[in-house]
Amino acid sequence: MTDINFKSLVRGSAPAAAAGPLQADAPAAPPRWDIIELLFFAYRDFVGDADHVLEAFGFGRAHHRVVHFVCRYPGLKVADLLDVLRITKQSLGRVLKQLLDEGYIVQKAGDSDRRQRLLFATAKGEALVVKLAGLQTDRIHRALRGLGPGEAEAVGRFLRAMIDRDDPDKVLQTILQADDAIAKDVT
Amino acid sequence: MTDINFKSLVRGSAPAAAAGPLQADAPAAPPRWDIIELLFFAYRDFVGDADHVLEAFGFGRAHHRVVHFVCRYPGLKVADLLDVLRITKQSLGRVLKQLLDEGYIVQKAGDSDRRQRLLFATAKGEALVVKLAGLQTDRIHRALRGLGPGEAEAVGRFLRAMIDRDDPDKVLQTILQADDAIAKDVT
DNA sequence: AAATTTATGTCAGTCATGTTGACATATCTG
DNA sequence: CAGATATGTCAACATGACTGACATAAATTT
Numbered sequence: 001m002t003d004i005n006f007k008s009l010v011r012g013s014a015p016a017a018a019a020g021p022l023q024a025d026a027p028a029a030p031p032r033w034d035i036i037e038l039l040f041f042a043y044r045d046f047v048g049d050a051d052h053v054l055e056a057f058g059f060g061r062a063h064h065r066v067v068h069f070v071c072r073y074p075g076l077k078v079a080d081l082l083d084v085l086r087i088t089k090q091s092l093g094r095v096l097k098q099l100l101d102e103g104y105i106v107q108k109a110g111d112s113d114r115r116q117r118l119l120f121a122t123a124k125g126e127a128l129v130v131k132l133a134g135l136q137t138d139r140i141h142r143a144l145r146g147l148g149p150g151e152a153e154a155v156g157r158f159l160r161a162m163i164d165r166d167d168p169d170k171v172l173q174t175i176l177q178a179d180d181a182i183a184k185d186v187t
Numbered sequence: 188m189t190d191i192n193f194k195s196l197v198r199g200s201a202p203a204a205a206a207g208p209l210q211a212d213a214p215a216a217p218p219r220w221d222i223i224e225l226l227f228f229a230y231r232d233f234v235g236d237a238d239h240v241l242e243a244f245g246f247g248r249a250h251h252r253v254v255h256f257v258c259r260y261p262g263l264k265v266a267d268l269l270d271v272l273r274i275t276k277q278s279l280g281r282v283l284k285q286l287l288d289e290g291y292i293v294q295k296a297g298d299s300d301r302r303q304r305l306l307f308a309t310a311k312g313e314a315l316v317v318k319l320a321g322l323q324t325d326r327i328h329r330a331l332r333g334l335g336p337g338e339a340e341a342v343g344r345f346l347r348a349m350i351d352r353d354d355p356d357k358v359l360q361t362i363l364q365a366d367d368a369i370a371k372d373v374t
Numbered sequence: 375a376a377a378t379t380t381a382t383g384t385c386a387g388t389c390a391t392g393t394t395g396a397c398a399t400a401t402c403t404g
Numbered sequence: 405c406a407g408a409t410a411t412g413t414c415a416a417c418a419t420g421a422c423t424g425a426c427a428t429a430a431a432t433t434t
Contacts, residue, residue, distance in 0.1 A: 031320035032327045033259060037362055038346035040252075043230045044273070045351045062420060065227075072220060078382060086231070091421055093383065115381045115430045133218035140219045143348035147341050154338035155345045156221060161330035162229035175224055247390060265411060278392055280412065302401045302410045 049135040057128070062087075062095045064132060067104050071121035071129040073171055077110070078117055083169035104128060236322040244315070249274075249282045251319060254291050258308035258316040260358055264297070265304055270356035291315060 050064055057063075069084055070076055082092055096119075099105045104125035110116035121129065144152045160176060168176065237251050244250075256271055257263055269279055283306075286292040291312035297303030308316065331339045347363060355363065 029324060029328060031317065031324045033320065034343060034362075035327050035346070036320060036323050037259070038343065038350070039230065039233060041359060041362070042346045042349035043226065046226060046349060048351075060419065072224070079380095087420085088422065089382075090384080090423085094420080097383095110381095113381080113431070115428095117382070130218065133220065133223060134216075136223050137216060137218045139349060140222050141216060143345050146344055146348050151338060151341035151345075154334050154341050156225065157333055158330050158338075158342045159222070159225035159229045161333050162233060162326060163225070164232045164235075172228060175221075175228070249391060266409095274391085275393060276411075277394085277413085281391080284412095297410095300402065300410080302399095304411065 046136060046139060049139060050132040053132055053135065059098075060095075062091070063099060066092065066095050067099055067121060067125050068129050068132070069171060070105055070119045071126050073174070074120050075108075075118045076171070078119070080170050081119065084171045099125070233323060233326060236326060237319040240319055240322065246285075247282075249278070250286060253279070253282050254286055254308060254312050255316050255319070256358060257292055257306045258313050260361070261307050262295075262305045263358070265306070267357050268306070271358045286312070 047061065051061065054060060054064055065085055066081065069081060073080075078089075078092070078096075081096075082089060085092065096105070100107065103122055106120050106122055107117040108120060110118050144155070147155070163172070163176070165176075234248065238248065241247060241251055252272055253268065256268060260267075265276075265279070265283075268283075269276060272279065283292070287294065290309055293307050293309055294304040295307060297305050331342070334342070350359070350363070352363075
């Protein structure tokens with residue numbers, strides 16, 4: 001199962017009908033144009049926050065994603081990262097090498113399996129991640145401020161439910177479990 | 188090796204602190220890692236729905252965005268589309284030409300200003316847009332089903348509040364107004 | 375010990391989509 | 405008419421995906 005690039009395979013979709021039996025009879029629900037387009041604009045501005053800072057570092061979104069997940073999940077293996085980002089070794093290698101060379105990330109051989117390169121963010125890397133997350137958090141807080149009690153939690157439940165469950169990589173599993181467990185510390 | 192391309196230039200940004208004077212005193216709000224990562228995964232899977240279908244058509248996400256907004260806002264000018272998508276004429280030109288050549292979109296000269304090329308989706312284009320929107324709508328409905336009364340509306344308010352207000356292009360303005368007014372169907 | 379598998383790195387080439395800058399053309403406006 | 409505007413197009417390039425092949429080291433199996 002080496003290369004094969006899991007991405008092009010499987011994921012036969014069919015995500016809709018599998019959800020529940022009650023849905024099969026109503027296939028012609030009107031498109032939610034509002035949510036579709038709000039998601040487009042919201043996500044565009046959301047990642048735009050980070051883009052401006054990244055430019056000053058000579059980095060792109062790819063670098064952000066890598067250093068973010070490494071920072072958040074210390075000791076992540078390269079293979080894990082490939083699962084999370086759903087890109088190829090080659091694509092990851094380029095940005096990872098830059099982040100290593102410039103001291104945002106360090107590698108450490110695994111203790112039980114010394115072929116593994118466990119990844120850790122340096123202080124420099126963590127500072128960048130925190131800075132970018134701060135910008136995005138500001139935006140999130142601004143958006144959550146307009147919501148009533150309990151509604152912020154509903155937003156979290158909505159987003160979790162938007163995520164595919166059928167291909168849970170290690171990190172995603174951690175996130176969903178944590179969310180399912182806690183899911184109440186919302187402002 | 189640092190390629191240090193042009194990206195290492197300016198762009199001051201500072202979008203966070205400009206929000207309000209009350210914000211200046213609380214800079215250290217903890218990052219909302221949960222929402223940040225949920226947005227990443229949710230958006231990834233959300234656009235993934237369309238990606239699979241688009242592959243079969245030989246199209247990419249760029250084509251989807253173009254034909255989507257043309258279909259949704261008939262008579263859109265090229266300049267409007269550039270504003271919405273925030274890409275250059277050149278980038279838009281490539282995908283737009285393909286969509287025109289393959290009959291998903293047609294052009295019509297503006298009546299008051301015949302330099303303008305007003306864009307319209309053909310039946311073929313609309314069918315594609317509806318098909319893709321259907322997949323995404325299925326996902327959205329699945330996610331909204333888990334919410335209580337009024338919470339779906341809260342999700343919409345959250346997403347609207349996540350969008351920058353300070354650069355309202357024509358389409359975005361329409362969307363925000365429509366959402367503020369009726370929050371329902373826009374066609 | 376040797377053979378195989380696994381985890382990772384790397385090379386060469388391609389593609390999609392973004393960029394800049396310059397220039398052409400048609401059309402509107404003063 | 406002169407200039408501004410809306411659009412199209414050309415050349416050149418950057419980023420970040422991709423494929424497929426191959427290299428190396430370490431673990432595992434035989």
